[in-house]
Amino acid sequence: MKSFISLSKAMALGLLRDRAAVFFMLVFPLMFLAMFGALFSNDSTPQSKVIQVGDVKVLDAMPDQQRAALRDVLKIEKTDGSPAARKEALEKVRKGDMDAAVFQQDKGGIELRYSAADSVRSGSVRGVVDSVVQQANQQATGQPPAYRLAPRQVEDESVKPIQFLTPGLLSWAVAMGGVFGSALNLVSWRKKRILRRLWLAPVSAGSVVGARVGVNLVLAFAQTAVFIGLATLPVYGLQLSGYWWLCLPLVACGTLAFMSIGLLIGSWAKTEEAANGLAQIIILPMAFLSGSFFPLDVAPDWVRSVSEFLPLTYLAEAMQSVLSRGESWGAVLPVMGGLLAFAAVLTLIASRLFRWDDA
């Protein structure tokens, strides 16, 4: 027990004094959170800006009530119908200053010109103007509408991108801490022959491994506390669900799983540089392919197939379930079991590759 404590202390001090390591494991992921959080903090549906050239009957005749309802999504700027104004309007759309230009064609025709450069903006402006036109058509019949659409998002109204970002980035941070912590430590201790020296001291392998795992767990919990603390600040506005504390056992299992990856890297790599490079090659693509940085809903099929084999996918998914979606044990238990099994298999492989020294 005493040797476990003193080894933990030695490892923790060695880690905390390594400024670069602290930066990469703690500050670097937080920078991502702060950056992405700020980028996405204004997430209301983008307002479509339309330039109206001359009179357009359907827009001019819009009742005030409907105009007010559309204010958040549609902004109309009216110019006179001269050819010069028309040319200027098209130029603005081309440059991206305005999303679309609208002209009255002959009697019933309305021309909408948009830019193909930004498919999202052009898509939404087409949708909005189309719905205005359809509504006017429907009113022209003098009948009440036969069908009504009532759209509502599935999450509670407070859901913002931060709800997605925090679990994803936290999972990524935990993964980095686990992989780098064990890989670099193993290689450097082998190179400095501390492993050999410990073999000749009356300490059990359990104390050595336990101390390393303990230090990594503390680091992971510190990351979790800092992440959730920052994300729940009013600026970012993360709303924690009732089962958020289930992220703690999840973080612990994730740490073990990713430490086993680090163990495998550290057993194989001869130098710190090789271990560092290999860890980056594994972690960075995994972060993107697992959907930790952004949702994979629009990703190609092959990306989604690959992501099914990545432990980070499951960790991030389960983390999101308990932090933001209010799911409970059912969402985390299978993932925790899977991560632990993964850790067991990789540790077994690593133990076959393990070397005491470089020779």
Place this chain on the structure above:
Amino acid sequence: MTDTAITVEGLRKRYGDTQAVDGVSFEVKHGEFYGILGPNGAGKTTTLEIIEGLREPDEGTARLLGEASWPRNPALLHRIGVQLQASAFFERLSAREQIHTFASLYGVPGDRADAMLETVGLNDKSGTRENKLSGGQAQRLSIACALVHDPELVFLDEPTTGLDPQARRNLWDLLRTINSEGRTVVLTTHYMDEAEILCDRVAVMDNGRILRVGTPAQLIEELGVRSLEDVFLQLTGREYRE
């Protein structure tokens, strides 16, 4: 039995095509200062590592204080102190933190660790990180770490390599003190003056075998030469090594 601290019988170790250790046998008495000499690549370090219990021999046995050193025997580890060739320190820890960590691994109280730091003259360097210590200071610290649990048997692998003359002389004084306190010391070196001054008996090794064992004076007389260095050169030849 009570007379011998180390009994080595027929050690052999092969790495791929090279026979690193090729049938080594010798005995070291209690309280003796024993030197293993040999040119680079003679098999000194491998022999020492097998005896310490770091490596499993292909053949043969090494018994320390009456107990086999392989497989790993934690009870025995309390009674031996080892300084490895490279200074094995915990990264980014100060001299004092290093020796305190090692002390607690052996269940030794902290004041004993501080006293040991004083013995090797590193008191004023106690707050210095391992990577900021000079070569001599690092060697002294690693010897202090090897001695912190007051072992009966001490193994030192080339402790003075890379040190300046002052640091070597200081270290010799320290090693003599350790030995005069009744500890058995085994040392590898390729400095003949060092072996001649420190060792009660030496074994000259080359190509994984022991060529000759005896006191330095005996060997000089037997071969009819002037110094231990001449003994060494006569036994191991004058070609370049490695």
